[in-house]
Amino acid sequence: MNIAVLGAGAFGTALAVTLSARGPVSLWGRRIGWQGENPLLPGVTLPGSVDVTETLPEAEILLVAIPAQATGAFLSDHGARLDGRALVSCAKGIDLATGRSPARMLAEACPGSTVAVLTGPSFAADIARGLPTALTLACADGQAGHRLQHALSTPVLRLYRTTDVTGAELGGALKNVIAIAAGVAIGAGLGDSARAAIITRGFAEMTRFAAAKGADPETLTGLSGLGDLILTATSEQSRNFRYGLALGRAEAFDPHVTVEGAATARAVAAIAARTGIEMPVSTLIAGLAGGRVGVKQAVELLLARPLKEE
Numbered sequence: 001m002n003i004a005v006l007g008a009g010a011f012g013t014a015l016a017v018t019l020s021a022r023g024p025v026s027l028w029g030r031r032i033g034w035q036g037e038n039p040l041l042p043g044v045t046l047p048g049s050v051d052v053t054e055t056l057p058e059a060e061i062l063l064v065a066i067p068a069q070a071t072g073a074f075l076s077d078h079g080a081r082l083d084g085r086a087l088v089s090c091a092k093g094i095d096l097a098t099g100r101s102p103a104r105m106l107a108e109a110c111p112g113s114t115v116a117v118l119t120g121p122s123f124a125a126d127i128a129r130g131l132p133t134a135l136t137l138a139c140a141d142g143q144a145g146h147r148l149q150h151a152l153s154t155p156v157l158r159l160y161r162t163t164d165v166t167g168a169e170l171g172g173a174l175k176n177v178i179a180i181a182a183g184v185a186i187g188a189g190l191g192d193s194a195r196a197a198i199i200t201r202g203f204a205e206m207t208r209f210a211a212a213k214g215a216d217p218e219t220l221t222g223l224s225g226l227g228d229l230i231l232t233a234t235s236e237q238s239r240n241f242r243y244g245l246a247l248g249r250a251e252a253f254d255p256h257v258t259v260e261g262a263a264t265a266r267a268v269a270a271i272a273a274r275t276g277i278e279m280p281v282s283t284l285i286a287g288l289a290g291g292r293v294g295v296k297q298a299v300e301l302l303l304a305r306p307l308k309e310e
Ligand SMILES: NC(=O)C1=CN([C@@H]2O[C@H](COP(=O)(O)OP(=O)(O)OC[C@H]3O[C@@H](n4cnc5c(N)ncnc54)[C@H](O)[C@@H]3O)[C@@H](O)[C@H]2O)C=CC1
Pocket: 007, 008, 009, 010, 011, 012, 029, 030, 040, 065, 066, 067, 068, 070, 071, 073, 074, 090, 091, 092, 093, 122, 123, 124, 125, 257, 258, 260
């Protein structure tokens, strides 16, 4: 089955590079403006088997690697042309405007398509360099998931399968928020012990939120949840973690860099307020990212929460 990647950012480019080991791959983007090396993924020369194009490709499997907050606009422009093909959502976020996940937006815009999610611990730079990576491929249709798992695995990109799309997708979206919080803890000089507490309590609220949305809590303990949380909350390669570091140090951060967790925190805080799901860390990150709460106040608010059972 032929494969195309939609979205020529760091992740889309890395996926195209690694999948081109299996055969030709199209990489679609709007306003490409570069040749040979994508400035969003410096140091990676594209192999000849990657065809970079501004014309929507006809491939049967389309990997959609467009940021969550841009998915609505992308689907308004191109959704109708994608319907009927297998769509693999690669974004990690929740749409602030609608509270919907990217996979749900794809499914609503393309009712004739099989929709899957590809997620898990994987920096674009690692994938593009051919370093070993394990990801989750989630698809509600088990047989279609099996086909996609085999179509998208390579000797160094190892896909595990699940039918729990909600759990896999929310794990990837929510870990970005907790990674920001971990960055804030380190940036503000609170120490590694505080970061471990944030990661652990953050994981508890990720699981609580996902379960309330119908996910199997066990999915959160896999690559797409805990696995990606560990990576993103402990590595300065992560943009979400670096954004948190900057918040903690009261430094400016380049607004052009994709930081999915900032908008996702606001989306989660709105859902939490509406539904009563307790999301203290995510709600504070929404306040910090929106400039409504300062770091000192955020720490005081977290520490002042009532003592309870773990
Ligand atoms: N970079 C990474 O290591 C990883 C990223 N992801 C996820 O992949 C998604 C994309 O992230 P990156 O590629 O890293 O971001 P990026 O900032 O490198 O690239 C985003 C790309 O999307 C394009 N874009 C934005 N709006 C568009 C629209 N309406 N139509 C067409 N193209 C549009 C931009 O032009 C840009 O090329 C995010 O949800 C991210 O969480 C997932 C795993 C790893």
